[in-house]
Amino acid sequence: MSQLYICHYSEIGLKGKNRIYFEKALAGNIKKAVKREFSDIVLKIENLNKRLVLRFDKDMDNERIYNALSTVFGLANFSAAISVEKDLQAISAACVQLMKDQQGKTFAVKAKRSDKNFPYTSPEINQYVGAEIVKRYGNKVDLSHAQTKCHIELLADEVFVFLNKEQGPGGLPVGSSGKVLALLSGGFDSPVAAYYIMKRGAHCSFLHFHVYPHTRKESQEKVKNLARILNKFQYKSRIYMVPFADTQLAIAQHCPEKFRIILYRRMMMRIAKRLADQHNYKAVVTGESVGQVASQTLDNLRVIEEVIDYPVIRPLVGFDKNEIIEKARQIDTYDISVLPHDDACTRFTPKHPVIYSRPEEVRFAEKDLDVDSLVERDLKNIEVIYL
Ligand code: ATP
Ligand code: MG
Numbered sequence: 001m002s003q004l005y006i007c008h009y010s011e012i013g014l015k016g017k018n019r020i021y022f023e024k025a026l027a028g029n030i031k032k033a034v035k036r037e038f039s040d041i042v043l044k045i046e047n048l049n050k051r052l053v054l055r056f057d058k059d060m061d062n063e064r065i066y067n068a069l070s071t072v073f074g075l076a077n078f079s080a081a082i083s084v085e086k087d088l089q090a091i092s093a094a095c096v097q098l099m100k101d102q103q104g105k106t107f108a109v110k111a112k113r114s115d116k117n118f119p120y121t122s123p124e125i126n127q128y129v130g131a132e133i134v135k136r137y138g139n140k141v142d143l144s145h146a147q148t149k150c151h152i153e154l155l156a157d158e159v160f161v162f163l164n165k166e167q168g169p170g171g172l173p174v175g176s177s178g179k180v181l182a183l184l185s186g187g188f189d190s191p192v193a194a195y196y197i198m199k200r201g202a203h204c205s206f207l208h209f210h211v212y213p214h215t216r217k218e219s220q221e222k223v224k225n226l227a228r229i230l231n232k233f234q235y236k237s238r239i240y241m242v243p244f245a246d247t248q249l250a251i252a253q254h255c256p257e258k259f260r261i262i263l264y265r266r267m268m269m270r271i272a273k274r275l276a277d278q279h280n281y282k283a284v285v286t287g288e289s290v291g292q293v294a295s296q297t298l299d300n301l302r303v304i305e306e307v308i309d310y311p312v313i314r315p316l317v318g319f320d321k322n323e324i325i326e327k328a329r330q331i332d333t334y335d336i337s338v339l340p341h342d343d344a345c346t347r348f349t350p351k352h353p354v355i356y357s358r359p360e361e362v363r364f365a366e367k368d369l370d371v372d373s374l375v376e377r378d379l380k381n382i383e384v385i386y387l
Helices: 016-037 062-069 088-102 122-137 189-199 218-234 245-254 257-279 298-305 321-330 359-365 371-380
Strands: 004-009 043-047 051-056 075-084 107-113 148-154 159-163 178-183 202-210 238-243 383-386
Touching: 004 016, 004 062, 004 159, 016 043, 016 051, 016 062, 062 075, 075 088, 088 107, 088 122, 088 148, 088 159, 107 122, 122 148, 178 189, 178 257, 189 202, 189 218, 189 321, 202 218, 202 257, 218 238, 245 257, 245 371, 257 298, 257 359, 257 371, 298 359
Parallel strands: 107 148, 178 202, 202 238
Antiparallel strands: 004 051, 004 075, 043 051, 075 159, 148 159, 238 383
């Protein structure tokens, strides 16, 4: 018997006519995630009545499949299942067989009947199958807090039986919302921010500013390693590495000290905008929060995003630092972010950075800077890395 898995998706079901598009994106991503785990496998994915059914040509290791599926945004839950004949006795026998290793646990049978022609209603199926299980193993029924749930899904041509549902990561399939440009620094915040925008269906390309050779190569290595980890959720990445030392030097030479960090950020945004124009990124993503550091007051955020006419998305805006760190641990970026590195923005750090800047004064502070040629030169020197 071939092995199969039932995958239920979350919000895609709400998308009306777009549903087919989302289902396709989800199926494509499932395939990528599974093929990464098992390169030579034959996998067929079928879309049956608001669920995706994965069929393999041989028995699979559930744990490895579950690991793969737990990285696929858009999945609400999934489970290894068996397909049985559309016959109450056959269904019941399959459930009894599945419950063999669940003795002593409270349980509930949860039938879902998409095929209304089946001669028994869902409650009748639940009662019949539940009674058979009790008769065989003596488990206690608990309808509200069952330790084991025995699911039966009756479709037009097939019946699926499975125990419990593994929780998926939720969200929307990566790529289904388009692509965005995420500013990735090597710290804790920006990888977590990228994770959250991926969860909403955006595929991220990354943009990193470094001041090599004034600092060591580490920040670039960190960013590559972070992108490799984030590839778990989006399969492949592109990183734009921008040598930023000369631009920083120009800012340090020509502009008042207290505005430096904000002016670095404005240059980063201008470069991000140009890349977005060239490559059709729909938005720019940062790991900024509100009030976390001087450059992240609401006044300064306004001044920073004044130079870009794309949405600047800040998924972490409502997060405390400890919540961000906790998430970084969960998604495995913590161990890389925690390594020491020289942040580009700490070069020429002002002693007293401005906390509440106004647009006019920042524009004035920039007046001796040849913004356009700095942007052009930085764009020309970008190195693109594909992972
Ligand atoms: P992070 O932990 O992501 O570095 P942070 O708390 O250190 O964030 P900042 O250093 O002020 O905060 O950076 C705010 C955001 O600006 C970062 O989350 C990132 O999106 C972007 N950013 C900062 N420095 C760089 C850089 N060198 N390259 C790319 N993006 C950067
Ligand atoms: Mg930082």
